[in-house]
Amino acid sequence: EVLQEHVRRLRLHDVQELFERYPPAIRELAREQGKRVRVVVEPTTVAVDRRVLETLDEALLHLVRNSVDHGLESTDDRREVGKRDFGTVSLSARSRGARVEVIVQDDGRGVDAARVRETAIARGKVSADEAEALDEQEILQLVFEAGFSTRKTVTDISGRGVGLDVVKRQVVSLGGTVHLATRPGQGTTFTMTLPVSASLAEVLLTQAG
Numbered sequence: 695e696v697l698q699e700h701v702r703r704l705r706l707h708d709v710q711e712l713f714e715r716y717p718p719a720i721r722e723l724a725r726e727q728g729k730r731v732r733v734v735v736e737p738t739t740v741a742v743d744r745r746v747l748e749t750l751d752e753a754l755l756h757l758v759r760n761s762v763d764h765g766l767e768s769t770d771d772r773r774e775v776g777k778r779d780f781g782t783v784s785l786s787a788r789s790r791g792a793r794v795e796v797i798v799q800d801d802g803r804g805v806d807a808a809r810v811r812e813t814a815i816a817r818g819k820v821s822a823d824e825a826e827a828l829d830e831q832e833i834l835q836l837v838f839e840a841g842f843s844t845r846k847t848v849t850d851i852s853g854r855g856v857g858l859d860v861v862k863r864q865v866v867s868l869g870g871t872v873h874l875a876t877r878p879g880q881g882t883t884f885t886m887t888l889p890v891s892a893s894l895a896e897v898l899l900t901q902a903g
Contacts, residue, residue, distance in 0.1 A: 705891065706741040709787045709796065712751055713738070716758060720783055723762040730769055730780035731762065740787040740794050743891040749864050750796060750888070753872075756857040757798040757884050758783060765802030765882050775879065777801070793870075793889055801881040805874065807833050817842065834874050838862040861886075868892050 717733040724731035742750070766781035773779065787796045807830045814820050814836045825833070836842060840859040861884075865872045870888035 705743040707744060707747045708738075709740045709742060709747070709750070709794070710735075710738050712747060712754070713785045713787075715751075716754065716785060719755075720758050720762060723759060724766065724781075727762060727766075728768065729762065729766050731766060732780050732782045734782060734784035736784065736786035738787045740789055741890070742794060742888065745892040746794075746868060746888055746890070749868055749892075750886070753861045753864050753886060754785070754796070754798065756861050758785075760857060760884075761798060761800040761802065761882070765800040765804075767803050771803075789890075790887070793887055796886045796888065797883060799881065799883045804878040804880055804882055805834060805837065805876040806878060807876075810834060810836055813842070814839075834876065837874060838872065 713735045717735065720733050721731060761783050766783070767775075767777070769779045772781065782801045784799045785797070786799075787794055811825050811828075811833050814833070815822050815825050819836055819839050819842065820828070838858050838861070842859065862872050865886050865888060868888055869892075870886060873885045873887075874882065875885070876882040
């Protein structure tokens with residue numbers, strides 16, 4: 695048990711160290727879009743093993759790009775709806791037993807479920823009858839389908855119909871899940887739930903007969 699714990703600790707890396715890489719990149723993305731952004735990194739003591747951390751790094755890049763490009767409005771648009779000139783993107787993590795939740799949240803325009811439904815039907819992701827049978831949360835999860843984008847034009851940052859499907863594929867490959875929650879006009883939250891370790895697990899071996 696002592697050896698097992700020692701090996702486990704050697705493999706674990708603080709998520710906080712990963713989070714701290716992102717504020718400069720997020721601000722640069724916002725500048726490229728002509729937007730203003732405040733980045734909030736909530737302190738955390740959550741740690742995961744290297745493989746999980748590497749997956750988080752790639753997934754977070756897609757999610758923060760999505761928040762800046764799709765989520766945050768321009769300064770003029772924010773003023774029109776009574777918001778502060780600058781948008782906010784926050785990163786946080788918390789432990790849930792043998793799993794961790796990593797959260798990317800913005801206070802942008804949110805996701806329009808009706809538009810997602812229309813786009814999914816138009817792109818053949820679901821039929822009109824299938825879409826009618828889905829509730830709003832099920833409709834929102836369609837944004838994780840490969841090639842899905844509600845954008846009519848693309849940018850160098852996102853809107854190419856790739857990104858969120860990559861996030862889902864990476865997270866699921868580790869036995870995790872990714873979930874989207876949104877409030878129209880108020881913002882979007884992506885929650886990734888992942889195992890602390892993709893390599894170590896406690897097991898009990900038994901033999902009978």
